[in-house]
Amino acid sequence: MKTPVIAPSILSSDFARLREEVDEVIRAGCDWIHIDVMDGHFVPNLTIGPPVVKALRQHFQATFDVHLMVESPERWIQAFVDAGADMLTVHYEATPHVHRALQMIRECGRRAGLALNPGTSPDGLSYLLADVDLVLVMTVNPGFGGQSLVPSTLAKVAEVRRMLDDAGRHDVHVQVDGGIHPGTIRQARDAGADVFVAGSAVFDEPNRALAIEALRAALRE
Numbered sequence: 001m002k003t004p005v006i007a008p009s010i011l012s013s014d015f016a017r018l019r020e021e022v023d024e025v026i027r028a029g030c031d032w033i034h035i036d037v038m039d040g041h042f043v044p045n046l047t048i049g050p051p052v053v054k055a056l057r058q059h060f061q062a063t064f065d066v067h068l069m070v071e072s073p074e075r076w077i078q079a080f081v082d083a084g085a086d087m088l089t090v091h092y093e094a095t096p097h098v099h100r101a102l103q104m105i106r107e108c109g110r111r112a113g114l115a116l117n118p119g120t121s122p123d124g125l126s127y128l129l130a131d132v133d134l135v136l137v138m139t140v141n142p143g144f145g146g147q148s149l150v151p152s153t154l155a156k157v158a159e160v161r162r163m164l165d166d167a168g169r170h171d172v173h174v175q176v177d178g179g180i181h182p183g184t185i186r187q188a189r190d191a192g193a194d195v196f197v198a199g200s201a202v203f204d205e206p207n208r209a210l211a212i213e214a215l216r217a218a219l220r221e
């Protein structure tokens with residue numbers, strides 16, 4: 001089984017203290033920093049753009065996992081690469097040119113992720129298996145932190161892991177995002193996920209080290 005990756009989503013952090021918030025979760029032992037980019041079109045919320053990623057990159061060497069919830073993400077790939085993203089995840093539903101978007105990310109020397117909304121079938125993934133380093137199975141509808149995990153998405157996690165295994169792509173990460181906390185993380189792991197995004201479960205807790213440890217402890221149970 002792959003080593004679990006804990007990726008706090010800064011969407012639930014205090015944006016007025018963003019640098020300190022990121023510093024705190026890195027010191028608390030998180031693995032990646034998950035950055036939610038929303039454009040107000042693909043999802044009904046507006047968040048972070050390349051200047052913020054660039055500003056954080058001046059201070060941190062951690063892995064920046066950039067989740068692009070934007071229409072036509074291919075327009076933004078170069079800007080986020082230049083800003084310091086290590087990996088970029090695009091939504092299957094956000095562009096008719098998803099294969100090209102994944103190719104562009106890899107041509108920039110970055111890891112490429114493909115995200116599937118709760119209502120999206122993983123069937124199309126079968127044509128993209130060679131082009132991904134990560135599959136993000138959204139466990140909530142994208143747009144906001146603090147929602148409850150949609151239970152039917154766990155079967156999709158298992159299906160995606162099976163498709164990857166059948167294709168011999170054991171190296172590909174399966175990420176879950178939304179509603180992950182100590183009470184749900186183990187189910188997601190048992191379904192086949194190895195990367196766990198957690199926003200409110202980390203940033204709503206006063207002690208972030210304890211919050212991250214609670215997630216890791218639930219995985220060990």
Ligand SMILES: O=C(CO)[C@@H](O)[C@H](O)COP(=O)(O)O
Nearest residue numbers: 142143145146178179199200
């Ligand atoms: O991409 C998204 C939401 O669209 C996520 O990354 C959320 O920010 C996760 O928040 P929690 O559900 O963990 O509070």
Ligand SMILES: [Co+2]
Nearest residue numbers: 009036067177
């Ligand atoms: Co996200």
